Amino acid sequence: MVIAVNNLKKKSLDEVQLARAFAIFAVLIVHSSSSGVTTIEHDSILFPIYNFFNIAGKLGTPTFIMLSSFVLFYNYYPRKIDTGLIKRFYVKRLKFILIPYVLFSAIYFVIKMYVYYDYPSISYAIQRFLFLLALGKAHTHLYFVFISVQFYLLFPLLLLAFKQFSFLRKYAVLIGLIAQWVWVVLNDVYFHIPWKGSVSFSYLSFYFIGAYLGMYYTDIKNKFKRPLFKDQIIILLSVGYGVILILYTGYMYLARTNVFSNVANNLHPLVAKYLGEFTWATHALFAGLLLFYIAHIANKSVKPRVKLFLMEIGATSFGIYLIHPLFLMLFRYLVNGGSPIVYNSWQIFSFVCVTFLSWFVVRLVFRLFPHYWLLFGKMEQPHLFFKNMKEGDELELRKHS
Template identity: 65%
Template sequence: MQKRVSLDEIQLARAFAIIAVLLVHSSSSGVTTISTDSLLFPIYNFFNIAGKLGTPTFIFLSSFILFYNYFPKKTDFTLIKNFYVKRLKYILIPYLFFSAVYFILKWFFYYDYPSIGFAIQKFLYLFALGKAHPHLYFVFISVQLYLLFPFFILLFKKFSFLRKHSIWIGILIQWLWVYLNKEYFHITLKGSISLSYFSFYFVGAFLGIYYNDLREKMNESSFRFKVFSSVFFVYGGMVVLYTGYMYLVRIGVYRDVSQHLPQLINQYIGEFTWATHALFAGLSLFLLAHWANKRFSPKTKSIFMEIGATSFGIYLIHPLLLMVMRKVVQGGSPLVYNGWQIFTFITISIGSWLIVRLTQKYFENNYWVIFGKLPSLKQNRTKEDYSSKPSPSYTTNY
């Protein structure tokens, strides 16, 4: 069995991903309230669309971590049992907790259900689909990955063809699902179905299985240049295409443009731009994290490592703070309103992190019910520690 190396890069990638999530959610009100003919609208549109890489990156990283950790191990009943116990304890229970929190808050402020029984049925329905609050679909998708994972790991171990060609197989399965759903199934909640994310699952699986080999290969400057240039080139092109497409849609121009395009493009351009942009964005963040791991100073790295370590908790709690912030300022002069968007991003970022860590501090034995498992508050490591000691806590959440 190959030696498992430190995965500090994954914590850094998680940090970059959660920052992107916070940017998207902070800018979402600006996109919907600012006039499309405003000079600031293209800026809001860019950050809101280009930032839609966080959640797919988390899905990709989850798959990577699972295959990196579990593929070399013997797949038996004990391994599967421990796998499910950890996910039930550290993922499903926090998901249930926050689903209930967001459901109750929206029930109190926005909805008037006719009875307690009706409300309970509604909650169970939303909980089962990851719809108690929009951002919770990520956890719902992750749960589907966990349910499928034992079958995946057995298939990947049995068939070398699947392992070696998992990247294009995952993309093929995902697009086959997109086609069949558009032509035959017409399922409107396709974003809550794992088939919509198979490219992220399988690319993560490929990198997790062959990570040590690829890491050695990256020491070759020519190979490293080819990988970095290819990934970032495609990602850059997709950023332009995706943000440009959504800008035209939002200002109402794409309808006229679409009349001059083939029907096939009009049918699938939305799905293609999102899926391809998100996939290469995740790969770009993955590579960027490896670069940052070598280039960041110890202090800078420790900050991003902390963000990555608490990213699951930040993801769960930040919409609650966002709801509060948007109740405070809903309009005003352009200077006040736009300044408030920046202030909101800073506040929900710091506030979410603070709530996560304070909860851990004052509920040391039970905080996991709310935020899953976190690294110890006393874990204050040096640069040498970062480079030599893999932390098992990096692999518990997601």
């Protein structure tokens, strides 16, 4: 049965901000644990732990892509498409996404140029910067913004296609999965693009799933009011995520310890060839959906002050994403070795401090500079969160009175 399309008036969704908060924490865990994965000896008892957190956390970028697609289709699908709407769409993305991307690309390029590289001339450095900017490679994490820009360019065409063809709406999830794997195989056989992680086609399944959820969100939520349906979904997502998490972290452990080549000899060539891609994509897919589901549970069950904290992190997540590698560079410069106790304690300390400092700088710029969006994009006013917290506390008091 085809679910009726939601045409109701749209409202702000706290669940999205909560999911963004969870996703940015995952990103911070991955980036904070990356040095441990590369420096700790493979025979160390701590290496499997670092490997687990580093791999289990690799759900942030796909989840952000899914959430971005969800928000776009949730807001734009019921609306009439005209030139004015498209123009406003691109102006907002240019202002709040592309400009911060260019500025932070320049910031990271200049810092790395002075710290790590010695370019022969300014003209060569400029050419190099433009090349890296065009590929989302000025720093390792900026590929996410580069991918988002690609999706924004495609969005009006996809929106028109979803409006025009009912089968595209009905089978969006399946079509996205197939399209993504067609791209993976074609690139492997014909195109041989080494930086395929910076190409939007590598994330089509997340984009199409987000589109499906955005178009049918109200109807899906109504289905979740049925206990049996709700239980079936959470069991499916939890079991699927648990199985693929074990497979993905196990695969990466074998690959990083140079053992997988021996295991691959006992596997079918196609399985051995695409197992890494399959485990990454499937893990991120289950993780993103489960995380979004948990965000809905958290929205109703966590204490108001905890929700306030998560909402604030979600609201500033784009800025945190952009700036946190600067603080990671600083902390790794301060301590890049030492005894096991010092080194591993410093990794945890760095994660906590980088998270707080990133948030603090983003909000400080927001408060002090009217044109904060040049660096960190659009953000909500922080006082709105305090207002929501106060209302939540009053609601809790009324429940227990």
